Amino acid sequence: MTTLARGRxxxxxxxxxxxxxxxxxxxxxxxxxxxxxxxxxxxxxxxAPWTRTLGAPVAVTGYGxxxxxxxxxxxxxxxxxTRTLQSGISFTPLQNLxxxxxxxxxxxxxxxxxxxxxxxxxHRLLVHGLVKRSLVFTMAxxxxxxxVSRVHFIECGANSGMEWANVxxxxxxxxxxxxxxxxxxxxxxATLLDEVGxxxxxxxxxxxxxxxxxxxxRTISLDAALNDVMVVYGANGEMLRxxxxxxxxxxxxxxxGVSSVKWLRRLEVGDKRWNTREEALHYTDLMPDGLHxxxxxxxxxKSVITSPSAGQILLxxxxxxxxxxxxxxxxxxxxxxxxxxxxxxWQPARLQEPVLSxxxxxxxxxxxxxxxxxxxxxxxxxxxxxxQPTLAQLRAKRGTRSIYHNNAIKTWHxxxxxxxxxxxxx
Amino acid sequence: MCRLRSLALVLAAVxxxxxxxxxxxxxxxxxxxxxxxSWDIDVRPDGHGIRKGKGAVDEGEIVYEAQCAAxxxxxxxATEFLMIAGGVKPTDLKTGRATTxxxxxxxxxxxxxxxxxxxxxxxxxxxxxxxxxQSLSVDQVYAVTAYVLHLNHIVAGxxxxxxxxxxxxxxxxxxxxxxxxxMGDVQAKPDVQGTRCMQNCARDAxxxxxxxxxxxxxxxxxxxxxRPLGPMxxxxxxxxxxxx
Numbered sequence: 001m002t003t004l005a006r007g008r009x010x011x012x013x014x015x016x017x018x019x020x021x022x023x024x025x026x027x028x029x030x031x032x033x034x035x036x037x038x039x040x041x042x043x044x045x046x047x048a049p050w051t052r053t054l055g056a057p058v059a060v061t062g063y064g065x066x067x068x069x070x071x072x073x074x075x076x077x078x079x080x081x082t083r084t085l086q087s088g089i090s091f092t093p094l095q096n097l098x099x100x101x102x103x104x105x106x107x108x109x110x111x112x113x114x115x116x117x118x119x120x121x122x123h124r125l126l127v128h129g130l131v132k133r134s135l136v137f138t139m140a141x142x143x144x145x146x147x148v149s150r151v152h153f154i155e156c157g158a159n160s161g162m163e164w165a166n167v168x169x170x171x172x173x174x175x176x177x178x179x180x181x182x183x184x185x186x187x188x189x190a191t192l193l194d195e196v197g198x199x200x201x202x203x204x205x206x207x208x209x210x211x212x213x214x215x216x217x218r219t220i221s222l223d224a225a226l227n228d229v230m231v232v233y234g235a236n237g238e239m240l241r242x243x244x245x246x247x248x249x250x251x252x253x254x255x256x257g258v259s260s261v262k263w264l265r266r267l268e269v270g271d272k273r274w275n276t277r278e279e280a281l282h283y284t285d286l287m288p289d290g291l292h293x294x295x296x297x298x299x300x301x302k303s304v305i306t307s308p309s310a311g312q313i314l315l316x317x318x319x320x321x322x323x324x325x326x327x328x329x330x331x332x333x334x335x336x337x338x339x340x341x342x343x344x345x346w347q348p349a350r351l352q353e354p355v356l357s358x359x360x361x362x363x364x365x366x367x368x369x370x371x372x373x374x375x376x377x378x379x380x381x382x383x384x385x386x387x388q389p390t391l392a393q394l395r396a397k398r399g400t401r402s403i404y405h406n407n408a409i410k411t412w413h414x415x416x417x418x419x420x421x422x423x424x425x426x
Numbered sequence: 427m428c429r430l431r432s433l434a435l436v437l438a439a440v441x442x443x444x445x446x447x448x449x450x451x452x453x454x455x456x457x458x459x460x461x462x463x464s465w466d467i468d469v470r471p472d473g474h475g476i477r478k479g480k481g482a483v484d485e486g487e488i489v490y491e492a493q494c495a496a497x498x499x500x501x502x503x504a505t506e507f508l509m510i511a512g513g514v515k516p517t518d519l520k521t522g523r524a525t526t527x528x529x530x531x532x533x534x535x536x537x538x539x540x541x542x543x544x545x546x547x548x549x550x551x552x553x554x555x556x557x558x559x560q561s562l563s564v565d566q567v568y569a570v571t572a573y574v575l576h577l578n579h580i581v582a583g584x585x586x587x588x589x590x591x592x593x594x595x596x597x598x599x600x601x602x603x604x605x606x607x608x609m610g611d612v613q614a615k616p617d618v619q620g621t622r623c624m625q626n627c628a629r630d631a632x633x634x635x636x637x638x639x640x641x642x643x644x645x646x647x648x649x650x651x652x653r654p655l656g657p658m659x660x661x662x663x664x665x666x667x668x669x670x
Binding site: 070076079112133142144145166196197213265268284291292312315343344345346347390401413420422423 | 448449450451453454455456457458459462465466467468470471472474505506507508523524525527528529532534536539540541542544545546548549552553556559560599602603604605606607609610611612615616617618619620621622623624625626627629630631632633634635636637641642644645646648650651652653654655656657658659660661663
């Protein structure tokens with residue numbers, strides 16, 4: 001354990017791993033495991049109590065939960081952003097997740113009038129407007145259509161919105177956690193539009209409406225509707241969760257989350273945009289000249305390092321895997337570059353397969369920390385050649401008050417004491 | 427031969443189009459216009475969906491006091507949600523641009539952001555009052571809409587809003603939105619582009635912003651928000667708690 005000799009053991013009270021009495025110290029994380037191993041190098045490996053007893057039977061719970069040791073992995077709210085819990089936001093704990101699929105139970109939430117408790121037997125989807133025949137579908141009807149499954153991210157348009165002017169929140173859960181990626185199952189919207197016989201001459205838009213108390217409405221373009229929009233009932237192999245739209249939601253891939261209307265009850269084919277409350281009073285981007293950009297809906301190329309990230313401590317020098325997520329609303333991720341010196345020098349990161357269109361892509365990078373202060377950044381490039389900008393590049397054009405569509409490069413500061421912090425840099 | 431073939435292709439295309447317009451799966455139940463009225467509630471700035479009705483400012487005040495003021499404040503000043511009123515200047519009505527949105531101390535309210543009265547009517551009608559959506563009558567919705575516009579100095583105290591004047595009513599920020607951006611179409615270009623410099627890039631990399639100590643525990647102790655197991659430890663931010 002030569003790394004241990006070089007490393008720094010912090011007498012931190014974190015994580016409760018008590019090493020044998022003769023080392024009589026409370027240490028943390030990997031260092032603790034290494035230390036424990038080192039301490040017992042000359043002793044036989046202990047046989048754990050769970051090896052010497054009968055375990056729990058099958059089907060104790062018909063639907064399982066994570067280990068009790070995973071209790072820290074939770075959706076959380078940000079006090080400044082959730083003034084009421086029914087019209088609020090909870091954030092995905094990105095710092096604790098692996099791969100690209102968001103476990104359904106920690107998928108971020110955004111409700112406008114709370115999550116309704118919908119009886120799927122009574123739920124209906126009405127499709128009407130500029131169509132040959134208005135049709136009402138039951139869930140059973142919708143589940144009889146030919147289905148597709150696709151992996152896509154959903155990111156709220158306001159994700160990272162608190163950080164336009166300055167650092168405001170402590171971890172990646174809050175800076176980037178209005179983000180999730182699931183394997184969705186449902187019916188292509190094009191199939192339903194064909195079934196009702198939409199007016200190919202006049203139709204230009206589709207209004208989507210929720211069955212919740214806010215009856216939330218957003219306009220989507222007919223082009224998107226016919227391209228890759230889905231009417232979704234499944235996520236990650238099961239039915240949608242109530243907080244994510246059970247039993248039916250729209251999915252508009254690559255587009256800000258509000259367009260993927262939850263608890264979908266109605267689709268109206270039209271010839272104009274609706275200028276709804278969520279298109280005129282919210283989800284518009286204020287520019288320095290006082291104009292609001294309306295119908296800004298694509299989530300631009302973006303990435304963030306999830307580990308190491310703010311709130312964590314590098315306990316010793318040596319090898320660390322830097323890993324994170326990249327995505328683009330305009331297609332596939334082509335490359336992710338990594339910098340440990342605040343953006344002066346960059347090297348390509350490895351992309352984990354599969355790399356899917358309008359889905360999260362996991363990247364990894366090998367790093368040896370020498371104990372000197374470092375500034376970690378990732379920068380994504382998508383298949384159309386769009387490059388993730390710096391915050392300075394965004395501010396030069398859009399100022400600091402636009403709230404929405406902040407896709408800036410994120411910086412984490414690793415100071416000499418290893419305590420990673422959320423910072424912004426020049 | 428060639429002509430015959432292209433004719434066949436045209437016929438095939440016509441046939442495909444015709445097929446697409448007949449129900450392919452025969453799923454779903456046809457509904458008559460009368461049946462969908464209760465759901466088909468959307469109102470658009472161009473007049474689509476406007477309901478026949480009317481309501482005056484003073485009638486709206488009564489509804490507002492009873493149903494809205496508890497959350498939004500007597501004068502629309504509450505900040506739990508987007509502020510209902512404030513920030514509108516008399517000249518804004520002439521220009522159609524809310525002046526405050528250009529200023530450093532921007533005041534974001536319904537009044538300074540709204541571009542069409544139909545949008546306000548539609549939202550009140552579908553989603554308000556918050557605890558009992560879709561419980562107001564059509565005339566009550568007109569009345570409350572009129573009162574909220576009055577709170578923003580957009581209409582006078584004796585104004586009556588109705589189906590004939592709602593779509594054409596000029597609002598203070600009616601010219602305040604732009605569609606000139608590349609963020610509505612996948613083919614279009616976004617306005618801000620990064621640079622893929624790889625070496626000796628022009629960055630100062632000086633820290634310009636970080637969490638002040640008093641805010642480091644404001645989201646709770648970070649130690650409880652990370653998996654205890656893993657390659658790194660977690661900062662115990664309770665040491666920054668101002669209450670301690």
